[in-house]
Amino acid sequence: MVTYEVLQLIVFPGALFAICLAFLYEWVDRKLFARVQGRYGPLYTGPAGIMQPVADFLKLLSKEDIVPRACDANLFFAVPVMYATLPLATLFMMPIAAPEALIAFDGDLIFILFAFGMMTLIIFLAGWSSASRFSAIGSVRSALQMLSYEIPLGLVLVCPAIAAKSLSVSGIVQWQAANATLGAALQPIGLAVTMVCLLAELELVPFDIPEAETEIVAGWRTEFTGWRLALFRLGRDLEVLLVAALVASLYLGGAQPLWLIPATAMFVVKTAAVVMVFSFVRALFARLRIDQMISGMWKYLLPIAALQVVLVQIGVGV
Amino acid sequence: MGYASTVKMPFGPQHPALKEPEHFLFELDGDTVVGVTPRIGYVHRGIEKALELSTYGHGLYLAERICGICTVAHTCCYTQAIEELMGIEVPPRAKYIRTIMSELERLHSHSLWVGLVAHEAGFDTLFMYAWRDREAILSLFQEITGGRVLHAINTLGGVRRDISPELADKIRCTMEYFEGRVKDYRRIIRTEPTFLKRTRDVGVLKPSDAAKLDAVGPTLRGSGIKEDVRRDDPYIAYDEMPFNVISSDGCDVFARTEVRVEEMMESIGIIRYALDRMPAGVFRVRAPRNAPAGECVSRVEAPRGEDMHFARSDGTAKPERYKVRAPTLANIPALCRMLVGIHVADIPIILAGIDPCFSCMDRMVVVRGGRASGTLQSKRDV
Amino acid sequence: MVVNWARSGSPWLIHFNTGGCNGCDIEFVAAVTPVYDVERFGIKLQGSPRHADILAATGPVTSQIAQSLRRVYDQMPSPKFVVALGTCAVSGAPFRNCYSIQGGIDSVIPVDVYVPGCPPRPEAMIDGIAKLLQRIRGAKK
Amino acid sequence: MSIAGEALKQLRRRPCTIRYPVEKAKVPNGFRGMPVWDMQKCILCVLCQNACPPGAIRLIGKGPDAEIEYLLDRCIFCEECAEVCPKRAIAMSHRFELAGFDRSKMAFRFRKDRQVQGQHDAPKTSDSTGKG
Amino acid sequence: MDATEAVRLMCERLGEGVLDARAPRPRRAFVRVRRESFGEAIKHAVLELGFSHLMAITAADAGEELEALYHLVCMDATVLTISVRVPKGDAVLPDMSEVLQNAAIYEREAREMMGIGFDGLRDEAHLVLPRGWPSDVHPLRKDRTYDDLAKIKLELERV
Ligand code: SF4
Ligand code: SF4
Ligand code: SF4
């Protein structure tokens, strides 16, 4: 039995499955983004370019590893590893193959929120450890940005929890199934705010301020090469998957089987939809400036998020 | 780190926001720029010397390579100067063809620029669309001249290739398509809130400063001053063309964008007019090898502003002195003025705002700020 | 095998103008945009030399830029390749005699593929890069 | 958001990309590609050498041994040589796929009786030249 | 103001200071002045005649002397070129950035390329051209041949 659980953790629906899905979504994102711009996107690496993220990953693994002299060697080693493992570990708390996640406990939603905060902290460390000006600016921007979206995000994410009277993602998924309803239908405002905050969390346009290529090269990642960069990219892809899974679970019913369709398939369809919305939206905007972004978040998003909380309270109370 | 009292931040020579190698040293106070030291000269190739050492015919190809974006402007300016020295009159048909080429170049250059400014603002989709549509102009170039970017069409005494009636129809047809696209850009840049947020009130250049610091081209016209060599000092066939000089009172990056987009509409009008009224006849006359002694100043409105060449001949087959002053250099003092007191994140978009093309600027510039002291003169007024 | 496949399937480029006339540069950027779209090959433009595999250099090398070019090249992690785009980058041609020009890209760093043209059409650039990729794919370990 | 309409339209359309190495590139008539020599016509008058701005053409030797050397790595494809040739022995071909690994193979020598070539195959003069 | 008018007014004001004045075609005027009258000529043109836009300064090598040509433009797009010659041994002109705000950038260029000094021009520090270029070599002087410059170039490469 233990081997079965280990297998679950490592292969399906655990690490391996998550990594494959993460790579697939990177491809979906690049492809859709390219199509919006009237291009093909990756085309020749694997059928329709589907192996592109894998090729990128393998290539980076095979590249020379450069450690800048000025940087903190220990941190420089630890940061990429943490950046890749944290979202992977958090994914175990997402219901993927069944409405019940591999690891589910009351309060895992809080842990997930904490993980998002941690990701930003790691980014900050990454920029700081590489002792380069661009990286430092990138990481400071990243931290500033986090301060502005974390609070509205936390506010709206507890709304489904209040409605379902459960602080566990699995619990919220099951509550939606039991009541034959969707979070999105009950809390459309919450969904919208979550999407905006998560765009910021993922550092996508219009909030890709910490990575603004034309301003600060590649932001906090500027100095990383080889396997470190590969792990960053993997961690990034996993983060996208995590975010998509979170939206799918809290608002779209998550991994519930529908008639004959297994839960996993529903999960994949829903997360893919979320990823596609993200990549479509990021094609439509110009990048904001950090001060504009922060003031916008505080001025508009926070009140809306608060409004959503009040609405949910009223709904639950009645 | 990075946020101490004043830090120095280098920008370039290899930097994704600059497709060309230039170096700016910014002095930052927190997130605000308090000083700028441009350090140019990375693209200095020594063209002026080379021009003086090559024959008039060979020099044409060097003039063309002062810059790959306004090649027509530079070759127009060059041929105009040398033709004046040689005392040859270009046939009217050649003048019309040069006019059409100049305006096509303005279209391609401005749409390239719309794409770039969008790119600097992180608006990649608009960048892709603008560059996709620009390809229509490049294929026209290719059909007319045989080259997409360097056209080698202007020559001493006229142009090397004619525009046939079929080609003229093709140009009209492309103009039809392009007009629609330009209207679309105009709508997008005026309504996209994130883009407006990044360009409105950014990089302000007051009209009095623009005039005093001698800004040129859309940078000047974006500050509400209507000056355009095409109208004020008409060359080739511009004295026969009806068009408006566009200006905008915004004085910011958005105003400069607007000026360029509106100019594209005017250019389309000029091309149509010129195609309809193209005089018949030869399009090239023979140019002599040598030019009698003399000197002349030749001016052209390049897409980025006034371009000036000065030529002096001594009766031989090579110019005695050839001097080029391209638009970007003229805009540098104004640029430095705009860059002081702004937010770091706005640097790329302001730089892009003047449409800096350093390859022509460095052709001559040797302004290199020294380590501590050297800044451009404009710093003095700040 | 797998490594060569990955390398040839995911070339990331960094663009460096060493003093050219912009002609090559705008054609290079045009190759990224929809009509040519080199992302088909998995090519991505990178801003940081640390992330790049291929240095796409345009223009004759001016004396002033030579050191920067060298530095960017040194910052790239190996295996790295250099593509010289345009006649200037190949040999410095129209400017090769000028006093502040050192010559083509290969006067400073080793070049793998030369793409003549003034400027080369985006197709010619793609052709050059495709030839390089083919060579990488075929490379023995 | 104002670009959304156009973006949605794009999704329904095929990309406008020319899939270049897979599809062949279309080059219009009059395109200035690599110049090619028809040595049958050439009279070794050196006008092309003098006209060439970057000095990509050189006449080497004298009399029957004379050869024309063409340096591809210097050519700027300006068409001056083709224009100046009194015998129309030079034509701008449509060849643009000129990339090579070795610069020493970018020099071509043409002789009146035979054509000595570098890395590229002998450019046939019938090879889709711009102006026949 | 048209070209002939500008030439006439310049001659009237400077009198003996003008060595040569021509208006070869509409909107182009060339006035060559004596060194002593140079400052006055520029000030007169800029402040009184309205030629307030400085297009460029061309430095030229005229054998024994160096020449500086100031290309000024007025509102009617007339280009007035005021030129002045100074001997090579004593090639110094006053800095004009008092009246022409953007003159410094062109003056520095002239100094770097041709070796004309400008009295009062700040930013004396450093040399022209590529890093390490000898400050007494002005590439645009006629006595600088290509071979000569190429030797310097080679030296630079070695560094
Ligand atoms: S400003 Fe224009 S010419 Fe200059 S690097 Fe950017 S794109 Fe090229
Ligand atoms: S930058 Fe100017 S002075 Fe320098 S080589 Fe080029 S043309 Fe000559
Ligand atoms: S401003 Fe200069 S570099 Fe820029 S496009 Fe025009 S000529 Fe070229």
Ligand code: SF4
């Ligand atoms: S090869 Fe031609 S287009 Fe390219 S940089 Fe040189 S001169 Fe310009």
Ligand code: SF4
């Ligand atoms: S071809 Fe012309 S230039 Fe050559 S020898 Fe004959 S007449 Fe003279």
Ligand code: SF4
């Ligand atoms: S095309 Fe121009 S550069 Fe090439 S060989 Fe002919 S004349 Fe010389």
Ligand code: SF4
């Ligand atoms: S004319 Fe020819 S030899 Fe002289 S500098 Fe130009 S390209 Fe070089």
Ligand code: SF4
């Ligand atoms: S100009 Fe024509 S005929 Fe004369 S040498 Fe050249 S190719 Fe031969």
